[in-house]
Each structure stands twice: as structure tokens, then as C-alpha cells.
Amino acid sequence: MSDLEQILQQVRAGKLAVDDAMVQISEVQHQTIESTTIDHAREQRTGTPEVIYSEYKTPQQVLKAFELILGNGNNTLATRLQPEASELLLDRIEGVVCVPEAQIAYKKLTEPECPATHIGVITAGTSDLSVAEEAAITAEFYGNIVERVFDVGVAGVHRLFSRLEVIRSCRVLIVVAGMEGALPSVVGGLVDKPVIAVPTSVGYGAAFQGIAALLGMLTSCASGVSVVNIDNGFGAGFLANLINRL
Amino acid sequence: MSDLEQILQQVRAGKLAVDDAMVQISEVQHQTIESTTIDHAREQRTGTPEVIYSEYKTPQQVLKAFELILGNGNNTLATRLQPEASELLLDRIEGVVCVPEAQIAYKKLTEPECPATHIGVITAGTSDLSVAEEAAITAEFYGNIVERVFDVGVAGVHRLFSRLEVIRSCRVLIVVAGMEGALPSVVGGLVDKPVIAVPTSVGYGAAFQGIAALLGMLTSCASGVSVVNIDNGFGAGFLANLINRL
Amino acid sequence: MSDLEQILQQVRAGKLAVDDAMVQISEVQHQTIESTTIDHAREQRTGTPEVIYSEYKTPQQVLKAFELILGNGNNTLATRLQPEASELLLDRIEGVVCVPEAQIAYKKLTEPECPATHIGVITAGTSDLSVAEEAAITAEFYGNIVERVFDVGVAGVHRLFSRLEVIRSCRVLIVVAGMEGALPSVVGGLVDKPVIAVPTSVGYGAAFQGIAALLGMLTSCASGVSVVNIDNGFGAGFLANLINRL
Amino acid sequence: MSDLEQILQQVRAGKLAVDDAMVQISEVQHQTIESTTIDHAREQRTGTPEVIYSEYKTPQQVLKAFELILGNGNNTLATRLQPEASELLLDRIEGVVCVPEAQIAYKKLTEPECPATHIGVITAGTSDLSVAEEAAITAEFYGNIVERVFDVGVAGVHRLFSRLEVIRSCRVLIVVAGMEGALPSVVGGLVDKPVIAVPTSVGYGAAFQGIAALLGMLTSCASGVSVVNIDNGFGAGFLANLINRL
Amino acid sequence: MSDLEQILQQVRAGKLAVDDAMVQISEVQHQTIESTTIDHAREQRTGTPEVIYSEYKTPQQVLKAFELILGNGNNTLATRLQPEASELLLDRIEGVVCVPEAQIAYKKLTEPECPATHIGVITAGTSDLSVAEEAAITAEFYGNIVERVFDVGVAGVHRLFSRLEVIRSCRVLIVVAGMEGALPSVVGGLVDKPVIAVPTSVGYGAAFQGIAALLGMLTSCASGVSVVNIDNGFGAGFLANLINRL
């Protein structure tokens, strides 16, 4: 029985004055919106209530947030983890898994239901590995099976063709590329699945820390391509999970 | 029997030299990739082989392309239509439907299968109407049912809440906004569905023809949001259809 | 009796030649403009004659400026304090208060008059804390009571609603946000008070060190919002004090 | 008696089931937020429920919006009015006032209460006149008395000094400037009142349609200065009214 | 016998004083550098002394320049020709050839020697046609045979593969693309010839009038690619001719 229902029952039973009920409903309503409708829904559907973005946090803050979420009985994920925070988690959270090349740490208490379809993570070059792994491990954390197709950039486009079968078998594709960011356009022209493009800050000079790749992906001549922020592997993995569970 | 099979049969039968077979296979392979695998697939899955982007074409070029695609027995869609091209199509293509406020024209020969789930198109203000309609009509052209939730921008965020039920009932959401482009962040925090954000070039001064909205959407603090090019209503509608059919 | 009056009295008494008086008046006039009209006014109204911006100063320079202003009997405030300068001040100025997370140090000799109305400081996320505290402590330094409403960003907009009463009770609001900087738009649509928006350099990729937030705030679809420089918590606190004392 | 109170009374009286009450409360709550709390408040406090931004609207759309707001018994204001829309309003709305140089039209049904203090509008050059008048007339529309101090840019800073008395007599100042946008810094250093800086798109070359002025104002070395969007005279006038009524 | 030799002979013969010779040599040297070494060389090697860039010239100025160069017995080429200038040339220069879609006019008096190898001009889409034709006709004007491979953009990369043989048969390739500008990367990975990339201003939104394509080409992950200015078809054709004649 919800809080709102309880209040109404009390009003009906004459145990609560109308004026007092109005104040209580106002408070409960917010809690309702806050906790139940939105956060609880998020928890039940995606398997975790919140993710810890560690970049602007001290190791202690990361640890505290990790313990808090874990303590609520949730699977817990921390991204953009600095080495010090990583060590602290390893030291203090039993059973935590740290993936340094993806700057990720996580601990699962329950295994999320695994969708039948797969998510593909494709990279242009080995330099995009870190962002790609952030995306892949995020998707796996939420219970998906991930197909990795790495180092198939457009300067050697034949490499992509030899992997076309596995690419086409996925339900949604994450394409990670730096420099000119052309790979999502090529992939988008070869499949009929949603393509999530992730520009990376890899490259020098006119790459401008990912701007060249970002603009290239936004202006892609292929339909079915959408873009997330530069280096935002987590966002891509999170979105791919949403789509894969539809 | 495929071309490749025929060649091999001829080799087996000794009617074709190995050298000549190698040349023929190379040619056939390309045709295979070109026509069958990719283009035919596109046709069968999305309901249309190609879309006419009219912005850089003369009215005559648009008409010609329209007739060509239609002549192949396909449903046909033209976007970014200038008034002259629109008039020419109305004059020459019987049964064409023109939607001036979306700058779109289309003609359907067959009705695509209609998915059970809906696509939501949400706008921040009335100025975003044209781009939003481009997205909505594109999605409808591909056979989807579209829920329109217009003029619910963040400066009056209560308007959004009163429409939350219909928004949450959709399988995928297109959120169209200019100026600061904040609406996708708010929507993304209220739903657990994929959000396709479309920045528009609406606004003046520091809006910089959509750059402010674009950056705002890319850096959205809500997960589950991805972005297409500025004013790219078609791209959003196309992608939403892909996702809605998964 | 002012210097100008003294000179004129001397002229009247015949103790000073007209020519010499003209030279003296020219000199005094500058001092008048310089010290009395402007600086003295500033002192009397805001409670401090000048603030020390420490970012480009050595610890010694900061200390010297601090002692100088304090020595004139003024309440003294230093912002953007590096740790070394902070330590030096703690070591050398008795009774100085250092707030590391806001990079601020101050010492009050007299308590400024406290306005009856409050200033609200609202943040989108915990990463904006440092800038928000710079704003809040500045406002407090000038004698205001500050209401802190932290971590109510638009990706979970319900958090904002549950704090609406306290927000609406303030006379002027400072809204601090990084990434897409959408919070001032939402707040501006819910209140009829001036909103001072502070973009922060929090975020990565297309956040471009605060440019995304800055553009988002400048193009806000809500009226009543104005913007200060990226990370300029001091400027927002100073302005809020001016408005709160009107 | 509010809707919420009525529902609770019905629950208490046993006339309404708890389940039905929960649905009704949810609906009422939204309506409450939507209509009463926010929009009605806006109307009562600022004297107008909404302003028509005409730039992206056809003359007919502007007319229709004007009639709608006016029909609700409200004072009505339209900004960024194109000549055709202006003519249509003059032709169809009796008693409408059009100010072509400010691209504004308005009609007042009731005169808003006039604050005792004044708002100052200061411009650097005659080229900033249009934006300055948009600000000034907006402030006057909301019932304020405006002091205009025009053409006192920093290249002849003495002009500013001769008007200092009237400038200092205002409660809040709007400073409008294009090109290098230096005037707000100079004014901000001479007064202890809030300064709202409006960059204009006046200038050529490296003025970049107002970017130079915008950056200059954001990085102003004077405290107490905040900035609105380029050419946003309305926003400045609206905010000045908010502050002047505190 | 050169001018310098003549002066020296006169000095030797005692007909010219050393002092006078020094002045004369100084003057001649400049003429030598100016006319002979550089301009004459240009004429003899490339087949034309100068090209008329018409964009900032009136039709009369274009005509005058055309007649002047032609009058010196040179093959003459004008680029970026506006329709009025085109009509004037057609009216006044007998035998002039105008190519409206490339905005080019030319007249050849002598046919340049034709290199045995070909130049390839490849485009991503039909919208790049105008710039591609400017490049192709420029190359042809200088006597080269051009292979046109149009509309083979990366969103349908199989189209490119079916034309690979002709592409690989060329000695130098011009690749013209707008939007994300990814085609040169793909081509550069398939050939071992110099690739001259030409970004076009085709596209909308984040294409930023060719900036996206330009950055994409500059950061190409394929080696052997260099870039000319946005829409600079002439520059690409000119350079390709230089390379094809090596």
C-alpha cells in the first residue's frame, strides 16, 4: 500500500484532518515522484539505480558512493576511475572488479536478465580501445552479450567487410572512432540497425580533441546514426542496453 | 541459382577456364554486394530504397528522382522541399502528398506494416514545429503511429509533467529543441526509453544557429540520450523507425 | 571638512593664491573621485573596499594585499586561493578563515548588517560544489543568509520540485551548473525572482570547459536569467548581495 | 477551497473511493502546478502572462497570439516585430502602440503599479539604439520609469562622467554596447548597483556579430555585472523590472 | 642573348661605365626574375600564364582580363564565373566555351601536350558535382584525360568497389566530398597514388559550410592524402596536372 493510499485511508477513517492531509500529500507526492516512479523504475528496469561518474570525485568520495549504492542492494558501477580510486576500491570492496584499460570498476550482487540479442562494439583503431571497452563493459554490466569488432577503420575498409556477418547479427551497434570519425558512416550504410557513434579525442592537430570526429559523425551521410559526447563510452553502452531491451 | 553458382557449375563442367572464372567471380562478387545484399535489403526492411534530399537539387532533378524511385514500385519520400519543387510534384505526380510546414512530399504505393508501439515527438516551442513535423511525418511514412507532444519546453516544465503518461507510453522518443536545448535532458531523466535529441537552429545571438542546443544535448546529464545533426528531423524519424521495428 | 572645502576656505581667507588653489584643486579632485566618491562608497555600502583575486599572485603577494586591506580596518576577502597561499595566510593572519573547497579565505573585523531576505544558491550536481561555495561564502561574507539547494539537476527534475518552497522564499537566486547548463532555464520558469546563472567548467568532450553551459544559459528560454563568466562564483555572490540589499 | 481540499473532503465524507481519489489527486496536482501556482503567479506579479516573440512567426500568428492574450484581459507585448506584422496589428488591434525602431508593439488594458525607483538604460553608441529601446520600452511596459543615457561609449569616456549623477540615481542599470563591449566595465566600476550588460551585434570583422562584445562583458573586470544574450533587449528590460520591484 | 649578357658585353667593350652598369643590372635583374624566370616558365610548363578568379570581379573586369591574356596568345581560363559574366564572354569572345555547372569559361588557342596517364575525379554525392567539374575541367584545360567516378560516397561503399579498377588506373586522384568528408580516407586506403582531397560546403547544421569535411580530411587515417581549401576545385585540378606531368 502506497503512502498516498495510507493518508487517504486515514482521512477516510477520520484519523487525519483534511488540512494536515494536504500538507502530508504534498510531501509524499514529491517522494512518490522522486523515489517510486522514477528511481525505482530505473532500478527495476536497468538493474542499477545510479552510476558513479568518478572524474571529479576524490577516491574517498568514490568509495563512499560505491558503498552507499551497494549497501542498498544494487549492482554498482563506477566509470572514469583514476588509479588511486581503483586501488582504494580493490582494497575495501570485496569482490569488486576493476578494468583499468576501461577506467571502470563494478560489483554485481545479482545477475541482470540477459537479452537474446547482442550488442556490437566496433572501433576504428587500437587507440580507441579505452572508450570502446568503457562502452562494452557498461553494456555487459547491464547483462548484455557484446560482440567486439576492433581495429576495422576506413583506411583499410576490407577489414570491416570480413567481419560483416557478425556485425549484421547484432541488434544495435556502437561505433567508436577518433580522427576523421568516418567509420559510423560506412557501417551505417551496410546495416539496417541503429548505430550509436562515439567520437574519441584520439588524434592530433586538426582533430582538435575529438571535434573533427564529432562533426564527421553528426554530418554522416548515412541514416540511422546518432551521436553521443566525445569519449562517452558509458553513454553509448547505457543507450545500447536500453535499445537492446526494447 | 546465383551467378556465382552458375560460374562454378561451368568450371566443373569444364566449360570455363579457371583464369576466366576468376575474373568473372570478381565481377559478380561486386554486383552481389552492390545490388542484392545491401540495396535490396534496405528496400525490404525499411520500406523504401532511397530518400530524396532536395536542398541542393533543382525542381526538375527532384521530379526526376521522384519518378524514378516511384517507377520502381517503391514508396517515395522527398525532404527539404522548396516551394517550386513542391508545386512541380503536385502538378506532375498524381496522388502525391505535400506537407509544406515540414517541407516534405511523399507518395505511398503500399502501406508499410504498422508496429504496435508508438513513437513520441516532443518539442520545446512552437518555433521547432517544422523540424518536429519533418521527424513525425518521416516516422509515419515508414508506417509508425506518432504521438505529438508539442510546446512543453523547460521554461514551463509543468507542461511536460501533464503529458508524462503519453510520453511514457511510447517506445522511443524524439525530442526537438532550439535555444539552450535542455528538454532532452529533462525528458531523459523521466523515462527509460531511448531519446533521440534534435537540436534546431531556432534562436538568436549566442544560439549560433543551433550550436548552443547541439552542445547542450551532447553534454546532457541524462543517460539514454543521443543526438543527430542540427535541424535533422528526417534522420531522427528514420532512426526512430529503425528502433521501433526492432 | 573635505579637502576641497579646506582649499576654498583658504582662498576665501586670502591664505592661498588663486593660481595655487587651481593646481591643488585639480589634485584633490582626483583624490576625491578616487578615494571618496567611489572607493569610500564601495566600502560603506558593501562592507569591503576591494577583493583579492589570488589566481595570478604569489602567496607573498596575496599575504601583502591581505594585510594592507585588513590594516585599513576593512573586512578582507581573497578568492581563487592556492593551497600554499592558504597555508601562508593561516600561518600569518590571526583569526583568518580558510574554506579550501571554495578556495576562499576571509577575515571580518566588523559584521556587516544582515538583510532580512535570503539568497538561494542552487547547483545541478555535486561537481559544481566548489563554484557554488565560492558564491555562497562570498554572499555570506557580505552579511547575507544563504539557502543552499544542491544537486537538483534537470536529469532528475523532481528533486528540484521538492525544494521549491525554499527556492521561492529567496529574494535572488544563484544557479550553478556545468555540462548542458539547463538548470537556470528550469528554475527561471518556476520563480519570479532574478536568477544569476553561473556556468561551470565541469564536464568533458563537447562541454568544452564550460562553453556548452555558458551558451545554454545565454540562450535560456526563461526570462529573468542573466549570466556571469564561467566558474565565476565570486561575481555571482557579489551581484546577489547588491540585489539583496536594494 | 482548493481542488485538493475538495477531494479530501469527499474522501472523508465517504463519497469518493480511495483509488479514485488517488487518480484525481494526481491530475489536480498537475493542474495546480500548471495553471495556478506558476502562470497565475506570473500574471499577478509581472503584469502580463506571456510575451510574444515574433521573429519566427507569421504576421497572422502574431495577430492571433496578440488577440488571445489581450482577450484574457492582459496587457500584451510583442517583440522582434517585422514591418508586415506591425502593419497588421495596427490595422486590427484598436489602440495598439507600435514602436518601429524597437520592433515592439504593445497594448495596455490596465496600468501596472509604478515603482518609486528608476531603471537606467545606457548605450555606447547610436547604433545600439534599437536594442536599447527594446529594453527601455519593455521596462516601461511593465510600469517602470526609465532614464535614457545614450551615446556615452568609452572612446569618449568624459561623456559618461557628465551623466554620472542621473546614472547613480537609478536602482538598476542596463548597459547596451556592441564592438568591444567595454562600457559595462566602466559603468560597473562607478556605481554600486546591479548592471545588466547587453551585447549587441553591431560592428564588423572581428566583432563577429556580437561575440567580441559578449566575451568582453563576461570577462568584465568590474563586479556587479551580469550578461544576457546578444541583442536581447527584452530580456534585460524584463530582468530590470524584476529587480526594480524587489 | 640576355639583357644581362648585353650589359656585360658593353662593359667589356668599354661602352658602359661600371657605375651605370650597376644600376642597369639591378633593374634588369628584377625584370629577369619577374618576367622570364617565373612568368615565362609558368607559361611554358603549364600552358597558361594566369587564371582569372572571377568571384570578386565585375563582368567587365573579367572580360578585360580574358581579352588581355588571350591577346598575348595564351590559352585562357576563368573560374567562379557568375551568369552575367558568362553571358558577356559568350557574347564577346568568339569560340569561348562556358560550362555553367562548373562556373567555368575557357578558350584554347593551342592544345597542350596530353600526358599518357589519367587523372581521376571521384565524388561522394551528386551535390558535390559543381566543385568536381571545376576540378575536372581545369585538369582537362591543361591537357589531361580525366576519369569521372561520381556518387560513390561511403554510405554505400560497395559503389566505390565496383569502380576500383578505373580508380586504380589513374596516376593521381582528386576526391571531392562534403558532409563528413570520409571518402578520401577510404580511397586513400585502397590505392597507392597521391590523393588530393577537396572538402565542399555541401551539408547543413554541423557541416558548418565545409568545416566538418575539411577537418575530416585533414585528420584522415589514410596516408597519401593532402587537402586543398573548401570548394577549391580549381586548385585540385591545377595540382593534379602538376603531378600528372612530373
Add this chain to the structure above:
Amino acid sequence: MSDLEQILQQVRAGKLAVDDAMVQISEVQHQTIESTTIDHAREQRTGTPEVIYSEYKTPQQVLKAFELILGNGNNTLATRLQPEASELLLDRIEGVVCVPEAQIAYKKLTEPECPATHIGVITAGTSDLSVAEEAAITAEFYGNIVERVFDVGVAGVHRLFSRLEVIRSCRVLIVVAGMEGALPSVVGGLVDKPVIAVPTSVGYGAAFQGIAALLGMLTSCASGVSVVNIDNGFGAGFLANLINRL
């Protein structure tokens, strides 16, 4: 006898109270700064009190300003003149001189004193002519003799060398260039005179309306070069006159 002296005399004579004298002095001081010191000085030294920048003015406003300045007995100059304003001036101001290619009109009542030394105006190409003439005619308006050295851009640097003698004979040089803006660097390396560089908005694509030239000039590897705004021929001519009169 100055106003200040008069007041002091009156104080001495006991005709004026000290209090009243203080108010009067404050007023007089401002007038002194305003009219005499600054404006009169400007008039006497540069030969004109003010210049009319016509770009944002109507023809009537230009005419009125022209008549006002002329009526005060001053030589009068209007820049950035649109054709309509030009015609109006020709029609109404007897003896006005209009130079359409420089968008300038002027009338001299008295001939300014002519310095013995000359000002050089150098351009890279014929497209820079308009800005160069604005600079040259401005310099001539103020009484200087101008040496024009046009069309000597760096792509044919020998043209510059043949004019080196006249260039070196000038006291100050204005160098006007668009596109890559390299000419001031070359000139700056050949002379020991101040070089005023004027970037022009000539060029396409990556010229970005003069940004390429502006950046090139600011980063010039030659010393002695300073830069004015894009297309600011007037500013260069004005500054050159200042320097030539030192």
C-alpha cells in the same frame, strides 16, 4: 580666464559661498574635461572632430551628421557609405567628393598641413582594392601624400621587389591583404618602418571572412607589424596619419 579661476576669484572676493563653489567646481570640471581638453584637442590636432561611420545609419542620418559637422566649420568624412546615402550627399552637399570604390564621401573646407613624408598603401591583390582605397583616401583626407603599390602579393613576390625603392621611401606602411594575409610579414622583413596590417574579408572557404588573414597577421614572424580589424581601411589610414605627423 578659465571658469575655475572665475569661481575661485568670486570665492576670494567673498561673492560666492564655499558650499556653492564646491558644486560649481564639480560641474565646471566635467565640462572642462568634456568639451575643451578632449574634443577641442582632437579637432585642432587631426583636422576633423569626428568621422561618420555610415554602415548602421539611414541616408538621412548620414546627411544630417554630415551637415552638422560641416556646419561647425570642420572638414567632414563619411565612410562605409551605401549608394543611396552617397546619392543623397551628392544631391544636397555642394562640393562633396564621393569615391564609390572606397565607399567614402568627404568635403574639405580647409586643406590640412601636408607632412613632408609619405604613407605607403600596399595590397596583395586587386580584390583588396576597396579596403586599400578606404585607407588611402582617409590618409589623404587628413593631408598626407600616399604612395599606392597595388597587387604585389606573395604568390609572385618578385613584383614586390621591383617596387621596393618606393616602399622604403615611405615613413609608415599600410599593408592590405586577404586570404592567407602573408604580405605584411614579407614587407615587415624588408623595411624598418612601422607596418599597419589590414586583413580583408576576401577569400572563400577556410578564409572565413578574414579570420585566416587576421590570424596570419597577428602571428607574423616579422617584427614591427601591428594589426587593425578586418576590412578596417579607415582605422589604418587614421593611424598612419597619426604616425606620419609625429
Add this chain to the structure above:
Amino acid sequence: MSDLEQILQQVRAGKLAVDDAMVQISEVQHQTIESTTIDHAREQRTGTPEVIYSEYKTPQQVLKAFELILGNGNNTLATRLQPEASELLLDRIEGVVCVPEAQIAYKKLTEPECPATHIGVITAGTSDLSVAEEAAITAEFYGNIVERVFDVGVAGVHRLFSRLEVIRSCRVLIVVAGMEGALPSVVGGLVDKPVIAVPTSVGYGAAFQGIAALLGMLTSCASGVSVVNIDNGFGAGFLANLINRL
């Protein structure tokens, strides 16, 4: 005998069913495209199969890649080498050559055929040395003879003239410049050979890490100039080798 030929022989001999052959051909075809056609061609023509871009790799990764390529019997080149990687290579690869100022290491097993013509590498200043040496050593690694013409920037353009003979003797020119990047324009106007311009990130302030030079080179008024990415010495050397071998 190729794999494809073997399969066909087996089909002819009846040893392989047509169905099985079709599967095998599909697989082989990819390998064919991948290994033979493209990579083998690259090897045979340019003398190396791949180059190691070291910037985003650990010393161990660089070493491993180096050994792999070398182990296949290829000449091996690593660019953008950090000191640690350099030391590791020197320690572990016998006979490796490290060039610290060019951040390059290489080892040749066979000496590539040396073209008769030379490649010129020209720099504006000594600060461009590192990028220029990356270009020069790359060109030499591929077997070319390189003429170095260093420190001949446009601020002392006479230095360039004294080296003109050697410059004109080269078949293709690499011109390296930072700051305003004007040197390629001047060189391009003096020769009739392809000029590859390399902007460097040398300079401060408005040089913007090479943007000024990049824009200057893209908008060069000289024909025959194309541009590679900022600081991309390797790319220029690679392209020059391609051209020199045509």
C-alpha cells in the same frame, strides 16, 4: 597459385562440391582483398607494410609492433616516439636507428630503390625543425634523397632566394611553417612543382597551436599547394615519396 585458383581447380577436378566452393570462395575473397590486393601491394610499392604511430601506445606495445613487422621481413618505421619507447627499442632491437629530434626510429632490412629525383624539405624557422626532420627522415626511409633548406622564412625572404636553385631542382617540395604559415605561398609562387604544406603548432597566442598556419596554407594565393594535418611530418614525407616515385 592463389587460393581462389586452388578452389577452382578443385571444383574442376570434381574434388569440391559447388556449394562448399561457394562458402570457401566467400571466405577467401575477403582474405584476398585483405592480404593480397591491398596490403601486399602496399608492401611491394612503398617498401613497408605499415608504420607504427607511437603516440597512444605504451613502449611495450611499440616494441611488440616493431618486432612483428620486422619479423615479417619488412623495413620498419615508428613515429612520434616517446623517450622511453626509444630507449626500449635501442635496448631490444639490434641495429635500430633512433633520431630523437624527429621522434623517429627505424630499421631497414633491405634498401628501397632510390628514385633519381630529389625531395626538398623547406622550413620557415628553426622551431619547425622537429616536424621537418620527421618529414625528411620518412622520405629517406622510403629510399629518397632529401634536400634540406632550413630557416628561410618570409620575414627574411632573401634567404629563400639564395637557395632557389636547389629548391627548383627538386621534383616535389615539402614546406614546413608555423606562426602565419606564409612560406608555402611564397615557394608556390616561385616553382612549378607540387608543394606539400605542413603547418606546425609553433607559435603562441593567436597562433592557436597551428590553426593560424593551417588556415594560411589552405587559403594560399599560390596554386599547386596542398596541406596535411598540423605537425604531420610523416604524412608529408609519405606523400612526397608517393609523388617522387610516379
Add this chain to the structure above:
Amino acid sequence: MSDLEQILQQVRAGKLAVDDAMVQISEVQHQTIESTTIDHAREQRTGTPEVIYSEYKTPQQVLKAFELILGNGNNTLATRLQPEASELLLDRIEGVVCVPEAQIAYKKLTEPECPATHIGVITAGTSDLSVAEEAAITAEFYGNIVERVFDVGVAGVHRLFSRLEVIRSCRVLIVVAGMEGALPSVVGGLVDKPVIAVPTSVGYGAAFQGIAALLGMLTSCASGVSVVNIDNGFGAGFLANLINRL
């Protein structure tokens, strides 16, 4: 007797064949241009042949350059000196003067002639000190007397007025400012002397490392102002010397 004259004498005397003379003249001519005309002129007129820009040089390279120039008997100046280079110079060059806050070192062998007029160096704030001193010491190195007017920024414009007399006594003014860079506009409106504006990279957020100040100075509403690169104190001092010596 010049080299050219010697050759001609030898030709006249029959000691040198005309052919050989032509080759020798060509070589000599370059030397003439190179050494005599330009470099010698620079030396004689400005008092130093070249200045060492140390930012991209190792301490050893700086030392070597210093010794070389000094060894030729010239006054020697090094700018942008890092501490290590500074120490090395102090250790190895007897009598060298190092000014750490200006990052400058110099040694004078002869004192340049001192012009009668002075150069003014004005700064907005204490943070601009380093750049201002670079300018001032450069000007002094070339023999000028410098008036320093520091910390008179526009937020307290009265400070500027009290120093107006000394400012107006200078022949040329260098105005150094960061943040909004408004000071040159104010100064330019108060004097009739050339103003050289130096933007500094001081400031945060929207100051964008000097871009705000740079744009503000370029678009200054005051005439007589020109701009050098961000932080380019040397360039301003060098140019001021050129002007002061005219």
C-alpha cells in the same frame, strides 16, 4: 668597393669572361640582398641584428645564439627565457642582465642613441605585469625612456585620469590588458598618439586565454589603436621603438 663593382671591373679589364661574370653576379646579388641591404640596415638602424626568441630553444641553443650575436659586436636580447636558460646565461655571459619577471636577458656593448621623446607602457592590472615589462624592457634595450603607468584598468577609470598628464606626454603608447581588454579603447579616446594594444592571456573562463581581450582590442571604438599578438610584449616594444625614432 662592392663585390658587384669588382666583378664589373674585372669584366672591363678583360680578366673575367662574360659567362663567368653572369654566374658570379647572380651569386653576389643574393649576398648583397641578404647581408648588406637588409641585415646591415637592420643592424644600423635598430641597434641589434636579431633577437633570440627562446621559447622553443634549449638552454644550450639560447646560449649559442647569444654568444654568436654578441660575438659579432652587437647588443643582444633574448625573450621568453626559461629559468634554466636564464641561469646558464648568467653563468656564462659576463655582464648579462636578466629580468626574471619579464623573462628577458640582454647585454649591451654600446648604448643606442636615446630619442628625446618617451614611450608610455600602461597596464590594466597587476596580472599584466610580465607582458608589460617585456614591452618596457625591450623599448629600453633599444635606447628609449619608458614611462610606466600600471594598474589603471577601466573598472576604476579614475585611476587613469590621475595619470593623464604623463600619458599625454608620451609620443607612443603601449596599452597592455587581459580579460575584456577595454583599456586601449579608453586610452585611445583620450590621446592623439598611436596606441599599440597588447592583449594578455590573463583571465579565466570566457577570457579564453586572451581571445576576449584580442577581439575587444580589434573592435575598439577608438581610432588610432592597432593590435599585436596575445602576450606579445616584445613586438609592442619593438614597434614602439620604430615609431619613437621616426
